[in-house]
Amino acid sequence: MVYKALTIAGSDSGGGAGIQADLKTFQELEVFGMSAITAVTAQNTLGVQGVYPLPLEAVAQQIDSVVVDLRPHAVKTGMLFSSSIIHLVASKIKEHQLQNIVVDPVMIAKGGAPLLQKEAIASLKSELLPLADVITPNIPEAEVLTGMEIRTIDDRKEAAKALHQLGVNYVVMKGGHGDGEQLVDLLYDGVRFYEWVSPRIETKHTHGTGCTFAAAITAQLAKGKTIYEAVDTAKQFIQAAIEDELGIGQGHGPTNHWAFRRRQR
Numbered sequence: 001m002v003y004k005a006l007t008i009a010g011s012d013s014g015g016g017a018g019i020q021a022d023l024k025t026f027q028e029l030e031v032f033g034m035s036a037i038t039a040v041t042a043q044n045t046l047g048v049q050g051v052y053p054l055p056l057e058a059v060a061q062q063i064d065s066v067v068v069d070l071r072p073h074a075v076k077t078g079m080l081f082s083s084s085i086i087h088l089v090a091s092k093i094k095e096h097q098l099q100n101i102v103v104d105p106v107m108i109a110k111g112g113a114p115l116l117q118k119e120a121i122a123s124l125k126s127e128l129l130p131l132a133d134v135i136t137p138n139i140p141e142a143e144v145l146t147g148m149e150i151r152t153i154d155d156r157k158e159a160a161k162a163l164h165q166l167g168v169n170y171v172v173m174k175g176g177h178g179d180g181e182q183l184v185d186l187l188y189d190g191v192r193f194y195e196w197v198s199p200r201i202e203t204k205h206t207h208g209t210g211c212t213f214a215a216a217i218t219a220q221l222a223k224g225k226t227i228y229e230a231v232d233t234a235k236q237f238i239q240a241a242i243e244d245e246l247g248i249g250q251g252h253g254p255t256n257h258w259a260f261r262r263r264q265r
């Protein structure tokens, strides 16, 4: 059986985040990766130098081309940029009855460049989230989506419940932006919370951690793993990718997408 996954996201010319991180992660987890590019960014480890959204027709055609011939077992969304692209992606998910939808609500790049227009947040909540199986916000993204201030672990749980209420089956709240030496990633399935606690690795090379983590979840769901198993593998994948740093670029370098595979040997 060949498992296939589609990423609908922005291109990162620097190769650490976006489409490139997603395809590398799918490949490392032995899932055939396909892409529909929403925007091209000129980007490196120092920041985002340019953002060029693609015409809606180009995004629609890429999704149609992939789906009619190579139907994916799971779909991840990343940088969607505008409310019109969100609207289009939501209608394509419905039209093609796509399954295992993982929404990484990408809003701002590490360096502060906006990857989602402010006015698109309402469409993300009302049109895309009700179709999502999984959402993977970091803490600032969860704050924007819920309007809540998140300080404590209990706050994170309240926010996860609020996101679940928007129609998402599973909320995976990433803890990279929390304080302290321990990182806590949370999974909420509508009934129970599951926690992954890990030591914070001291490094500036964390460009694309969010994309890579959500792509690993998507790959595992494509293989038919449960959400718990998928998050568990994704956690090991990102941990290895941050620990075995490549140390390339002059700024916030990419994570190491082959580290997890090497550790399996």
Ligand SMILES: Nc1ncnc2c1ncn2[C@@H]1O[C@H](COP(=O)(O)OP(=O)(O)OP(=O)(O)O)[C@@H](O)[C@H]1O
Pocket: 110, 137, 138, 139, 174, 175, 176, 177, 183, 184, 185, 198, 199, 200, 201, 202, 203, 206, 207, 208, 209, 210, 211, 213, 235, 238, 239, 242
């Ligand atoms: N310094 C770190 N040490 C260990 N794990 C980390 C570190 N930073 C992030 N992670 C892990 O990486 C994953 C992504 O988390 P994070 O909260 O950084 O996402 P993100 O902010 O969306 O990423 P990005 O900044 O790439 O958009 C989570 O599983 C998180 O626990």
Ligand SMILES: Cc1ncc(COP(=O)(O)O)c(N)n1
Pocket: 009, 010, 011, 012, 017, 018, 019, 041, 043, 078, 079, 106, 108, 109, 110, 111, 115, 206, 207, 208, 209, 210, 211
């Ligand atoms: C095209 C694209 N998609 C997503 C991100 C977020 O990743 P990060 O927050 O690590 O910069 C990015 N920088 N570029």
